[in-house]
Amino acid sequence: MTQAMINSRLRGYFQGRTVSMNKRWGVWILVCLTALLCASVGPAFANELASISGRITDSQGLVLPAVKVQAININTNVAYSAESNGDGLYRISSVPPGIYRVVVEKTGFAQIVKPNVELHVQDDIALNFAMQVGSISQTVTVEGGAPMVNTTNATVGTVVDQTYIKNMPLNGRSFQDLILLTPGIVTQSAQSGANFNAGRGMTGEFSVNGQRTESNSYTVDGVSANLGAAAGNNMTIGAGSSGSIASATALGTTQALVSVDDLQEFRVQSSTYSAEYGRNPGGQFSFGTRSGANQWHGTASDYLRNDYFGANDWFNDYLNVKQPALRQNDFGGTLGGPVTIPGLYNGKDKTFFFVSYEGLRLIAPQPAAIFGVPNLCLRGQAATTCTDSPAPAELQPVLNAFPVPNGQDFGDGWAEFKGSWSNPSSLDSTSVRFDHVVSDKLRLFFRFSDTGSSASARGTAPGGFGIPPSQNITSAYTMRTYTAGASSLFTNRLSNELRLNYSSNETTGRNFFDAFAGSAPANMAQLTGLGSGSDVFIFLCYDAFCMQPDQSISAGAVKQWNLVDTVSYSVGRHQLKFGADYRRLASHAIQDGSTPFGFPTHLQLPYTLQWNGSIEQALGKSQAVTVSYVGSRAGRLLKYSGILTPTNPNSSEFFFIGNGLTSYYNFAPRLGAAYTLRDTAGWETVLRGGGGVFFDTGQQLASSGFSGPGFSAQSFGGGAPFPQVPQLPTIEDPTTPAGQPYGSTPFGFPTHLQLPYTLQWNGSIEQALGKSQAITVSYVGSRAGRLLKYSGILTPNNPNSSEFFFIGNGLTSYYNSAQVQFRRRLSRGMTALASYTWSHCIDYGSQNYYDFGYQRGNCDFDVRHNFSGAFSYDLPNAGHNRFVNALLHHWGLDDRFTARSGFPVTLAGNSYLDPATGRTFPAGLDLVPNQPIYVYGANCMQIFQNGCPGGRAVNPNAFASVPLDPNTFMPSRAGTAPRNFVRGFGAWQMDLAVRREFPIYEHLALQFRAEAFNVFNHPNFGAVNPVLCAPDQAPNPNNGCTFGQPTGTLANSLGILNPLYQMGGARSMQFALKLIF
Secondary structure, three states, X not given: OOXXXXXXXXXXXXXXXXXXXXXXXXXXXXXXHHHHHHOOOOEOOOOOOEEEEEEEEEOOOOEOOOOEEEEEEXXXXXXXXXXXXXOOEEEXXXXXXXXEEEEEEOOOEOEEEXXXXXXXXXXXXEOOEEEOEOOOOOEEEOOOOOOOOOOOOOOEEEEEXXXXXXXXXXXXXXXXXXXXXXXXXXXXXXXXXOOOOOOXXXXXXXXXXXXXXXXXXXXXXXXXXXXXXXXXXXXXXXXXXXXXXXXXXXXOXXXXXXXXXXXXXXXXXXXXXXXXXXXXXXXXXXXXXXXXXXXXXXXXXXXXXXXXXXXXXXXXXXXXOOOOOOEEEEEEEEEEEEOEEOOOEEOOOOEEEEEEEEEEXXXXXXXXXXXXXXXXXXXXXXXXXXXXXXXXXXXXXXXXXXXXXXXXXXXXXXXXXXXXXXXXXEXXXXXXXXXXEEEOOEEEEEEEEEEEEEEEEEOOOOOOOEOOOOEEEEEEEEEEEEEEEEEEEOOOXXXXXXXXXXXXXXXXXXXXXXXXXXXXXXXXXXXXOOOOOOOEEXXXXXXXEEEOOEEEEEEEXXXXXXXXXXXXXXXXXXXXXXXXXXXXXXXXXXXXXXXXXXXXXXXXXXXXXXXXXXXXXXXXXXXXXXXXXXXXXXXXXXXXXXXXXXXXXXXXXXXXXXXXXXXXXXXXXXXXXXXXXXXXXXXXXXXXXXXEEEEOOOOOOOOHHHHOOOOOOOOOOOOOOOOOOXXXXXXXXXXXXXXXXXXXXXXXXXXXXXXXXXXXXXXEEEEEOXXXXXXXXXXXEEEXXXXXXXXXXXXXXXXXXXXXXXXXXXXXXXXXXXEEEEEEEEEOOEEEEEEEEEEEXXXXXXXXXXXXXXXXXXXXXXXXXXEEEEEEEEOOOOXXXXXXXXXXXXXXXXXXXXXXXXXXXXXXXXXXXXXXXXEEEEOOEEEOOOOOOEEEXXXXXXXXXXXXXXXXXXXXXXXXXXXXXXXXXXXXXXXXXXXXXXXXXXXXXXXXXXEEEEEEEOOEEEEEEEEEEOXXXXXXXXXXXXXXXXXXXXXXXXXXXXXXXXXXXXXXXXXOOOHHHOOOOOOEEEEEEEEEO
């Protein structure tokens, strides 16, 4: 296709054609993209690159065409250029983040130079120039750098640059904490994080403006990084296999995305972003990696921790348990510069490399807990007369695999074990990047990264039930990425960005018994008479005490191909963008006690059209308008099965869909506008607003059906003699289509399953406060519809299955917020960023997984008040003599502070059966009249024997169980207590760092850092036990009845990230040395 043909079609678009929502337009766009690709068109879609645009006039205000504008990187000397058109407008696209010198020149006019223009990830800034008549040898320098306010679009978001990345105290060298600097973002709640299915590779970590935690999009260098994975069954019940959550290490840290030393900066877009960003309605997290420069630069560092400098966990002190060992050694280095081969090649100004490595060796303390273990009588080891008879000899090796009790003997075969320990973990992360300038019109890059990590944990099911602490649970993750990109400039009006990526995230898991606290290691497979490599799950009950040890090996993997292309074209005052993002995901797993099997292949192909334009007003003000359209072809699931729409669940039959479901015609228009109310330099005032439609992929639950008929089968052998296992029932091989009766619980999807969507809107006013500061006040709202829901349906009269799970649309959510953000870029040694959010979120169910009942109420992540702030300050030097210089020069102070109100608490109750639909719903609890919801101080001591952790608890006398139906022995109705109206604990924490730099030579320095996380050791409490005590139980932690009380610190309740690195733990200090050259 010739350039003239392209221009003709673009002109036709602006001459009144409308975008119709049919396949013809989708094919037209794809044909155009294919033609451009065949013509060697290069990269760009939702990538990390920035752009500069503006208008050039003479001193009389008349537009000047054919003016050359260059942005020259001060580190690489690479120039990015454009020329103004007949309207005096120019646009420089595909500019990497960095600091630039902008040069404007035209014969007959004095040259203009604007130094220190800093561009951030995905910046789109406006720089206008007025040229003066004169010789081109004359130079006019314009100070001030880039503008502080956004005058180009209605996007709500935050940039976190190198100042914060280098200086902030980052716990675990992981940047989750920096993400929270953006208004409207909260972590998942402590209640959800403490849930068994809220682990790595299963759920997301952040809720952005009321969206679900699995609705965020992560990109690194412009390609998707949503490759969270888990091992075995966790791949089935979690969202990792659908590409809905971010990559993470075995510790939950962000090195699987990009290590801190390899990160240039990142941008978080939280509302009304344009069509080119994101296939999900939540936050758009865009990370850009570092590249080399003309000068050689590098670092070598080591970050150390020891329990000697840390405080004990609050619950360890509460249970009078000594702090376990803490040892951390986080080491690494970077090196970047021009590629130089002596005598053969000099890559200065052309070819650059950047290499980074980070290694971590960690032994992290765990909080004390009380476990139920077999007592000495049951083991036949008691020194005194026992009332409990010893267990059969065949069971003794299993019982002895549990820790020896060290507390109270409760009788009935069980006793107390109270203990704490340290868990080991490690990681190694390597990244290599090459950048090459072919010409001023073509630039290439390639990056490879490899991050391997492993972690070990012990059984964590205190209270007498579940997995014992002598069971070792290990996991290992290997994340590899290969990304190539090209930036092409064909003409001053036409440019292209291309990205190609292959990534894989492979996980393994192993559960086994080892020697711990007097336990004797046991091979469960051999004890049961099976082969030594078999996976074994044992469920042992003695009176009221049940144990669930298992020995197994599992694995999982997610692999991705991602091709992204965007074309930018300027037509007069208008900017047109269109592109496509092809993503193919293939997931696989080895489940406990099973053979390898595959999950669906997910194909996603969104295509976009975007128009940006400006309107010159009679009053001299300018208005920037963005209109975006995204058409998503997403949710295609191959080899994917389901159930007919269950109009009659008792007679539904299973059938095989075949090539799955594909969703078309997802029309997602977006509109934004920015109006400059005042354009006085340094005191600009901008009014912005926008809204749009955003679709989710709908794939978060797509893999659930692969644990159902046709893909897996199971059978329970209750009461089989031990250890003679051959009498167990035979498990039939899974077949497709599934045989009847089904060997496992069926999963169903409607044949008309639709993509969830969100309507978003916002309005904001932004005020510059001088050349280096700005404040933004925003209102952000949204309404989501067709959200996925997960229903359990009992089918007692169906001969093929007594129940099945049905996944469909139907839920909604609502979010409203007021957001304030203050920004100060580096000036006089200080940079600062602070945000406050008031918000309210209402929905019918905040999680995708196993949430069988839906009741309107506060969202799980409904936080009413949330403040987050950070500042970095290079202290001014004092004095000039040698002695004062040695003591007081080159000091810096870095601070991070967070405070928020509490998350809601969902009170638990038995499930009840809706006879009209056959569906089960959680009944919750009944409210008891005339009782306070919370108890404090002395009232806690009256109800709870040992008082209340945190000085407050939910009053157990204010609630009662829902009465049971005598026929079904299930609750007869839903409880009267509203959903999520009880609140957990608020939280606040300050992290502080003090640094001193010792200059050694001109470009060589040694930096010392001392960092304290939770410097005031403020106790932050986490998940509240929502399970009401049995009628014959008094609240007492010794019997597992702790209703209404926190069961751990916040750090141990949030999930995903290692508790040592989470907010809400005990004070922990870290010391570092860094060599900088």
